[in-house]
Structures are given as structure tokens and as C-alpha cells.
Amino acid sequence: MNYIISIIRALFRHRWLILLGTTFFTLLVIYYTRHMQGGYDVKATLYTGVASGYNLESDKRTDWATVQNSMDNLISIMQAESTLKRVCLRLFARILIQGNPDKENNGITASSYNYTYNHLKNSPNGAEILKLIDKSSEDKTVANLEKYMRPHRDNYIYGLFYYNHPFYSYNALKNIKVQRRLTSDLLDISYSSGDPGIVYNTVSILMDEFVEEYRRIRYGETDKVIKYFEEELKRIGKKLNLEEEDLTKYNVEKRIINYIDETKEIAAISKEYELREQDALFAFNSSKSMLEELEKHMDSNAKQVLKNMEFVDKLREASSITGRISEAEAMTVSSKTDDQTLINEKTRLSEIKQELNDLTSSYIGHKYTKEGASRTNIIDQWLEQTLLYEKAKAELQIVQNARSELNDRYVFFAPVGTTIKQKERMINFTERNYLTVLQSYNEALLRKKNLEMTSATLKVLNEPTYPISSNSTNRKQIVIAACAVSFLIIVALLLLVEMLDRTLRDASRTRRVTGFKVIGAIPNTSPSRYGGLTKTYVQLSVKELSNSLLRFLTKRKSPGVFIINLFSTSDNSGEEELGNLICGYMQSRMLNARFITYGVDFNTDSTQFLLAKSITDFYTLQGEDVLIVAYPPLSTSNIPSALLHDANANILVASADRGWKTIDKQLCEQLTQQLSKTDVPFRICLTNANRDAVEDFTGQLPPHTLLRRIGYRLSQLSLTEKIIFNLRRKAKEAADEDDDE
Known part of the structure; x- marks a missing residue:
């Protein structure tokens, strides 16, 4: 459950990043799909007569396996690369022959003609290929293009089919769908493209080329077989005549009648x-x-x-x-x-x-x-x-x-x-x-x-018709999908970072990463961070931290004073600043408190410190009730175990914007081994924490606006908590804040 809460709070913390990122990607998709147009669909139906047509080779029973194989062959021939290549060349020739740059002509739009003509004219060999276009005959033009076509990357006609041209390429033409209608003899052919003239002429040419290709394939193999058998009959018949004549001649020579x-x-x-x-x-x-x-x-x-x-x-x-x-x-x-x-x-x-x-x-x-x-x-x-x-x-x-x-x-x-x-x-x-x-x-x-x-039974039952209106675009679905996908990607990345990130940041993550409890969090004391509210945030967080520390001051240690130890694993963790804030708050509560720090009030390199059994060995008490001691970082100096045992609380000061590294883990493990035989509490206090991390200890911080109240309750998952708007209460809280200042 804690993981679920942490995930929800993390997502809520990055709510603006999620919203802005999703909005940004959605707007990009909307911008790039602004010119998106619906495609034009053309359909045709072909009657094959494979299943129900008259067949000289079969009996009255229908072999459905053979029928299915025949239908598959027809579909494969129609979608074959050789068939589509001829469709490409004939379509290209028809556009250039019958097209008009100013108006639609014979179902060919001016836009498709201009695009095709300009694409060809601007190619390196455009002028040479234009000479191959015979305006009087489409068949001659196709034959010229076939002769010109060579398997080379610089050949324009070859690249026209094998590159990614939107009208004539194999990648575009293989989107032609051919499907058998249930178990009937009908084949449904459908094709969609952005230009009505292109899609109409493509399907129309495909119908003609398919029938011709089918005849070439089937007649070609049958004619070769028939020619072979004719030659064999001539050869064997001639051989039979020679052998019979030879037998007759032999009988005559040997005078054999019977x-x-x-x-x-x-x-x-x-x-x-x-x-x-x-x-x-x-x-x-x-x-x-x-x-x-x-x-x-x-x-x-x-x-x-x-x-x-x-x-x-x-x-x-x-x-x-x-x-x-x-x-x-x-x-x-x-x-x-x-x-x-x-x-x-x-x-x-x-x-x-x-x-x-x-x-x-x-x-x-x-x-x-x-x-x-x-x-x-x-x-x-x-x-x-x-x-x-x-x-x-x-x-x-x-x-x-x-x-x-x-x-x-x-x-x-x-x-x-x-x-x-x-x-x-x-x-x-x-x-x-x-x-x-x-x-x-x-x-x-x-x-x-x-x-x-x-x-003869291959007949186009439903001729392709010229499309008048385009289909509705799926731009709305694309935008919605982009919005959902971008949202999920951003959330997934944030959750991935949330799971892998070892920055301490807040109390829940600190406890999950380090395994130690957190006693408080202090915000960044820089005035530029939160403006005029920085001082208020610091006071409220120090107040909460000091009150938590006072709960540990139940028994005076051997020198007769309450001792709070502050230390860190690295430099610039803010323990000196934290010690001054705690000391100042306790003094404001009329407690005789003093804050001493290493290098100023005692020498950590002296023998008295290294072999100290009590704080009095290297520091002379002056009647303090509470003594706050700041020790050097654990990475540079060792703290005697007696000093750790003789304290009321040991506080590890760590910056919330730092990551918990392996060296920090090892230093804390050594420290816990020193504290293993004592009941002195060990806690972590975060410094330089953000406002959300501080609110985990202080509650909601000002300003108490409506949006802030709603946001705070959502971050705490107080989903059904009743929100009370009390202007007097609000005014009183503002006055109390002014008095505190």
C-alpha cells in the first residue's frame, strides 16, 4: 500500500510536468496532422467460376481443397510483384498520356498529373524518359518503359517501383486488398489512396492486367507442354515407321512370310x-x-x-x-x-x-x-x-x-x-x-x-467506380491516441525514475532508501526560494523538529546535561545551520541551550576527543540544560562510541537534494554497529527540502488558498475530506502568522 501511495504522490508532485508534456505532444500531433485528408476508396468484384463453373477435367464432385488452392492462386497472382509492376508502368504511362495540367481528364486529376510530371521532369534523366512517352499508344509507352527499366539504383523507372513513391511504388500498390467472399466464386478487390484518379485507374488497370497475367501463366505452361508432346509424337512416330520398315526389309531379306x-x-x-x-x-x-x-x-x-x-x-x-x-x-x-x-x-x-x-x-x-x-x-x-x-x-x-x-x-x-x-x-x-x-x-x-x-469465366462483376467524396479522416483518433500515449509514456518514465532514483528528497523515500526513520525536514533558507514565506517555512519546520527532539530529552546523561549529537556523511550537509536554528528555538522557549561545533569549540584531532569517554573530556560545561554538538562528517573523522552512547539523540543531517551513495550506506552501517548496544535513538533530518517534503511534518504551509488546500488534500489522498471555508478562521491564522514574524 505504501508503494501505491508513494506512486500516487509522486505523480501528483509532477502533475504539471505530466499535463504540460501531454499537452505539448498533443499539440504537435494536431499541428502535423492539420493537412490530413481522407483517402478515396475504390472497390471491384471479380467472378472466377472456380467452384461452380463447368470443368472438363473433373467429375461431378467438387474438390474443395482444389477449389481453395485455385482461389489462393488467383489471389497470389493478383498480388504478385510482377503483376503490380505492370500495373505501375501502365498507370504511370496512362497518367502522363491522358492527364491534363489544368483540369481533370478521363478520371485523372490535374494534381496527380502535375505531381507525376514534375517528379519525372526534375529527375536527372527526366528529359530522356519523357521522349519514351508515346501519346498515341499506351501499349507502346509501356513497352518503351519496360525496355528502359534496368535493375539499378539510378534508374528512374526501377526506383519508381521499388522506392517509396506514394502512387507507383510496390509498397503502395501492395496495400491493394484481395479477399474471397465467404465460400463463393467472388473476389473483392479494394484499394485506398489520397487521389481519386490514381485509385480508380489503379484498380481498373489491375483488373485487366490480372486477367492477362493469369492467361500468360496458365497458357504459357500449357502451350509448352503441348509443344513438347507434339515434338515427341513426331519423333516417336518417325521411329516407329523406321522400325516397322526395318522389320519388313529383314523379312524380305530372309524370305520369311510367317x-x-x-x-x-x-x-x-x-x-x-x-x-x-x-x-x-x-x-x-x-x-x-x-x-x-x-x-x-x-x-x-x-x-x-x-x-x-x-x-x-x-x-x-x-x-x-x-x-x-x-x-x-x-x-x-x-x-x-x-x-x-x-x-x-x-x-x-x-x-x-x-x-x-x-x-x-x-x-x-x-x-x-x-x-x-x-x-x-x-x-x-x-x-x-x-x-x-x-x-x-x-x-x-x-x-x-x-x-x-x-x-x-x-x-x-x-x-x-x-x-x-x-x-x-x-x-x-x-x-x-x-x-x-x-x-x-x-x-x-x-x-x-x-x-x-x-x-472465359473470369469476369469483372462490379466494375471499379470513380470516387466522388473522400472518406472521413481518423485525425481525431490519432490525436486522442497521441494524447493517451504521450501521457502514458511520461507517467511510465516518471515512475521508472521514481523507482530507480536514490535521491533522498522526502521522508518516505529516505526511509525506503536508507532504512532509517526521519525526524524532520528543514527547507532551503535562501530568501529567493520562497520569497517572503521562506522565514515562515523555516520557523514552522524548526518548531516541529525541536518539539520532536524534546521528546527524547527525558534523562540527563553523565555530565548532567541533555545532549543532541549532529553529524553527517559529507561536507555541506547543513548541520551547523541546523544546530543554530534548533538552539535558537530552544532558547526562545527559555531553555539554557548551547550549540558547539567542531573546529571552533573543540579540536577533533586532539587526544582528548579521540579517547573521550564523555563530552567533559574535551569541553567544559557552563551550566547548559541542552547541549547541541555538531561533529565533523563521518567520511573525514570518527566519533567515539562513548560520545554516541552518552547522548539523548543522534541526528544524521542529510541534504534532501543529494543521492544516497554506497559510501553513505557504509558509513551509516558502521555507525549503527557503534550504537548496537544502546537505546539511544538514531534519526535522519533532511535539509534543503522542498515544501512538499516539509509539509509531511508541519502540515499545510501558507498560503492557504483554495487551490493550495485542494492540492494538499489530494497529495495526502484525503479524497473525501470536507473542505471548510471559514473566513474568520482564515483571518485569524493570517494574524497569528504576522505575530510570529
């Missing part, structure tokens, strides 16, 4: 030849074995027949004809000529057989062998088996040759099949790749068509 059917036919023929080879081999081996067995039963005469040259020639001819017949019969394809030849061969073979039989019959000498077997039968059998043997041999040779040729066909068809499959796989892969790219190409075309529909 690889699968041909390989199946070859496999069937191979199986047939394998069976025929087995049959031929079986017949060959059988006939060979039979010949060997028959030759064992032949005699020499029969064997000579076999060695006869004519017989051998006939036999060879029969073998050759048999081979040809077997080869002809093995052929799957035949003609009439081949059939006639085969018949002739068989006829000739029959003739040769007959001739062989005749030869064998003519050479046989005996009809039977020694074993009793018929020679004619053996020769006939041998001849028959020989022909069968030659036939089987010829058939085996033919089948083996066919198998050999068939193996060559296998060797031929094996790599051909692998190559054909590889080429077919490549063609299949290329074809699938072509179909995939074709599908992506169709999707890209569908995407482009959908973007065309989406862009």
Missing part, C-alpha cells in the same frame, strides 16, 4: 524325317545282316559270280536306280514329268533285276550246296537282299542329307527368330510409348480447352 507357321512346319518335317531315318536305318541294318548271312552259305562259284564285272556293273546300276527311285519317292512335291521318270526308273530296275537273275543262273554249277541248300534260292535271296540293301542305303543317305539340310534350316531360323522378336519388341515398346504420349497430348489439349473455359 515365322511361327514356318517353324512349326519345320518341326513337323523334322519329326517325320526322324521317323523315316529310323525306318531306313532299321531296313539298312536288316538287309546288311541278311547279306552277310547269305554270303556265308555261298560257295566259290557263287562268289565268283558276285565278282564278275558285268554283274558288278549291273548291280551298281541297279543300286543307282534304286537310290534315285528312293530319292524321288522321298520328295513331297512331284510333277507329271517326275512321275514318268520314276516309272521309267522302276521299269529299268525290273529289267536289271532280270538280267542279274540270268547272270546268276548261268554261272551256277551245282544246284545245291553241300549243306543241301538250293544255290538258286540263295543267289536269288542274296540278289533280292542286295537290292533291298542298296535301297535302304539310298533311303538312309537321302534321309540323312535331308536331316542335314533341316539342321541348316534350324541354324538359319534360330537367329532370325531372335532378331524378329527383338524387332517386334522394339516396335511394341515404341508403339506403347507413342500411345502414352498421344494420351498425354490429348490430356494437355483438354487442359488447354479447360483453361480457355476458366479464363
Whole structure:
């Protein structure tokens, strides 16, 4: 509670500083906002059709996440730096082209034109840039400005957008607000500026530039994708044609009509030849074995027949004809000529057989062998088996040759099949790749068509309108805010100083800073401080202080006198002046009081003082009732403990306008250690105190005017105390003051 009271009293003490400071800052704000004008607002509404519009790419269900993403993209494009840069250049060009220095023209005020033209003309390269302005075409002017614009600090057009220009800078244009209206397809665009023509044309240009920027971004990426797919389709289609032509050429070179059917036919023929080879081999081996067995039963005469040259020639001819017949019969394809030849061969073979039989019959000498077997039968059998043997041999040779040729066909068809499959796989892969790219190409075309529909739905629902009247300014709110903020800042600074300041100043702060009680406060005795009231203030404060000291004079000390010790922590604290005032007041009350001080009445450097057990050791009493002793500052000399214990009151004299330093704290701690074993009171008396600090002890000081009475009661927080105006009482108090003087 004491802190709250101290804070309130501190604020009340600085009331004039708070009031004047707040008033000063408020007047400054009022002065600098005297030309403040209200801004002009322009609003427009854009229909997007993102949520409810027809979409070729989606089904009937609405993906709200996609819708929100699309709306965010539209808002971001509208507020993008590139879009605002084009708005800046087009607005700048339009003002210079359509503006008029004398009157408003096409919604462009004369003030905005003059400001823009003079700003450009006074720039270092103003004349050069003015040549870029084509009065006949706004688009050409914008193109010229874009070419001239370079990222350099000295480039006027670049600085126009990136510096803090009130109309064309990015910092000004990014204040354009774009907001979606609830969950609808509508975007609300609003902008405020100090010039009606600027704000109107800015929003109008933004609507056009946004649609163009949106189309550039969306069509740009889609056209690039479509172009890529077209190039890929051409490349893959050309590759597919080359691969198909290569496969066709390969089939022609290898004479392949249908690889699968041909390989199946070859496999069937191979199986047939394998069976025929087995049959031929079986017949060959059988006939060979039979010949060997028959030759064992032949005699020499029969064997000579076999060695006869004519017989051998006939036999060879029969073998050759048999081979040809077997080869002809093995052929799957035949003609009439081949059939006639085969018949002739068989006829000739029959003739040769007959001739062989005749030869064998003519050479046989005996009809039977020694074993009793018929020679004619053996020769006939041998001849028959020989022909069968030659036939089987010829058939085996033919089948083996066919198998050999068939193996060559296998060797031929094996790599051909692998190559054909590889080429077919490549063609299949290329074809699938072509179909995939074709599908992506169709999707890209569908995407482009959908973007065309989406862009077509971007429509300005509410066109921007030219503002006629400006908005009301918030100057009143600014002034009120400045007044409140300045008041709070001043109060906060004062409270901060109040908490950190260690100047003694008054009784409450002295007690909080030092920890010691305060017995009184004496004002500055200089007549210039309070004029004719200084003497009155001093008398009243000394009276209050002396009365407080008299309460401690209850028991005489060892010399038989009442002793009041005055000391300080530093020089010029006012203890001598205070001692004289107290002594004078007590003498006026008919008390035998005397004031003695160091360096005049006693020597603080003498042995008697330094080792004194009582004041009589260095001073001779002269029958005083009250002795007021002023000791040197504690920072320069030590006071014997016996002298402190032998006093009725020890008063530390401190100037109220001095700060309580660390050395003061240490000196007082040493002094309290000396007084720790005694009940002698230790107090602080403030000198050079202001009137408010003195009134804490004396009550309200004159003059007793109405404002002074109210101010005093407020400083004491006597908020509900009744104020009595008594003229007689007031006159009596004034007379008493005159008598005291």
C-alpha cells in the first residue's frame, strides 16, 4: 500500500510536468496532422467460376481443397510483384498520356498529373524518359518503359517501383486488398489512396492486367507442354515407321512370310524325317545282316559270280536306280514329268533285276550246296537282299542329307527368330510409348480447352467506380491516441525514475532508501526560494523538529546535561545551520541551550576527543540544560562510541537534494554497529527540502488558498475530506502568522 501511495504522490508532485508534456505532444500531433485528408476508396468484384463453373477435367464432385488452392492462386497472382509492376508502368504511362495540367481528364486529376510530371521532369534523366512517352499508344509507352527499366539504383523507372513513391511504388500498390467472399466464386478487390484518379485507374488497370497475367501463366505452361508432346509424337512416330520398315526389309531379306507357321512346319518335317531315318536305318541294318548271312552259305562259284564285272556293273546300276527311285519317292512335291521318270526308273530296275537273275543262273554249277541248300534260292535271296540293301542305303543317305539340310534350316531360323522378336519388341515398346504420349497430348489439349473455359469465366462483376467524396479522416483518433500515449509514456518514465532514483528528497523515500526513520525536514533558507514565506517555512519546520527532539530529552546523561549529537556523511550537509536554528528555538522557549561545533569549540584531532569517554573530556560545561554538538562528517573523522552512547539523540543531517551513495550506506552501517548496544535513538533530518517534503511534518504551509488546500488534500489522498471555508478562521491564522514574524 505504501508503494501505491508513494506512486500516487509522486505523480501528483509532477502533475504539471505530466499535463504540460501531454499537452505539448498533443499539440504537435494536431499541428502535423492539420493537412490530413481522407483517402478515396475504390472497390471491384471479380467472378472466377472456380467452384461452380463447368470443368472438363473433373467429375461431378467438387474438390474443395482444389477449389481453395485455385482461389489462393488467383489471389497470389493478383498480388504478385510482377503483376503490380505492370500495373505501375501502365498507370504511370496512362497518367502522363491522358492527364491534363489544368483540369481533370478521363478520371485523372490535374494534381496527380502535375505531381507525376514534375517528379519525372526534375529527375536527372527526366528529359530522356519523357521522349519514351508515346501519346498515341499506351501499349507502346509501356513497352518503351519496360525496355528502359534496368535493375539499378539510378534508374528512374526501377526506383519508381521499388522506392517509396506514394502512387507507383510496390509498397503502395501492395496495400491493394484481395479477399474471397465467404465460400463463393467472388473476389473483392479494394484499394485506398489520397487521389481519386490514381485509385480508380489503379484498380481498373489491375483488373485487366490480372486477367492477362493469369492467361500468360496458365497458357504459357500449357502451350509448352503441348509443344513438347507434339515434338515427341513426331519423333516417336518417325521411329516407329523406321522400325516397322526395318522389320519388313529383314523379312524380305530372309524370305520369311510367317515365322511361327514356318517353324512349326519345320518341326513337323523334322519329326517325320526322324521317323523315316529310323525306318531306313532299321531296313539298312536288316538287309546288311541278311547279306552277310547269305554270303556265308555261298560257295566259290557263287562268289565268283558276285565278282564278275558285268554283274558288278549291273548291280551298281541297279543300286543307282534304286537310290534315285528312293530319292524321288522321298520328295513331297512331284510333277507329271517326275512321275514318268520314276516309272521309267522302276521299269529299268525290273529289267536289271532280270538280267542279274540270268547272270546268276548261268554261272551256277551245282544246284545245291553241300549243306543241301538250293544255290538258286540263295543267289536269288542274296540278289533280292542286295537290292533291298542298296535301297535302304539310298533311303538312309537321302534321309540323312535331308536331316542335314533341316539342321541348316534350324541354324538359319534360330537367329532370325531372335532378331524378329527383338524387332517386334522394339516396335511394341515404341508403339506403347507413342500411345502414352498421344494420351498425354490429348490430356494437355483438354487442359488447354479447360483453361480457355476458366479464363472465359473470369469476369469483372462490379466494375471499379470513380470516387466522388473522400472518406472521413481518423485525425481525431490519432490525436486522442497521441494524447493517451504521450501521457502514458511520461507517467511510465516518471515512475521508472521514481523507482530507480536514490535521491533522498522526502521522508518516505529516505526511509525506503536508507532504512532509517526521519525526524524532520528543514527547507532551503535562501530568501529567493520562497520569497517572503521562506522565514515562515523555516520557523514552522524548526518548531516541529525541536518539539520532536524534546521528546527524547527525558534523562540527563553523565555530565548532567541533555545532549543532541549532529553529524553527517559529507561536507555541506547543513548541520551547523541546523544546530543554530534548533538552539535558537530552544532558547526562545527559555531553555539554557548551547550549540558547539567542531573546529571552533573543540579540536577533533586532539587526544582528548579521540579517547573521550564523555563530552567533559574535551569541553567544559557552563551550566547548559541542552547541549547541541555538531561533529565533523563521518567520511573525514570518527566519533567515539562513548560520545554516541552518552547522548539523548543522534541526528544524521542529510541534504534532501543529494543521492544516497554506497559510501553513505557504509558509513551509516558502521555507525549503527557503534550504537548496537544502546537505546539511544538514531534519526535522519533532511535539509534543503522542498515544501512538499516539509509539509509531511508541519502540515499545510501558507498560503492557504483554495487551490493550495485542494492540492494538499489530494497529495495526502484525503479524497473525501470536507473542505471548510471559514473566513474568520482564515483571518485569524493570517494574524497569528504576522505575530510570529
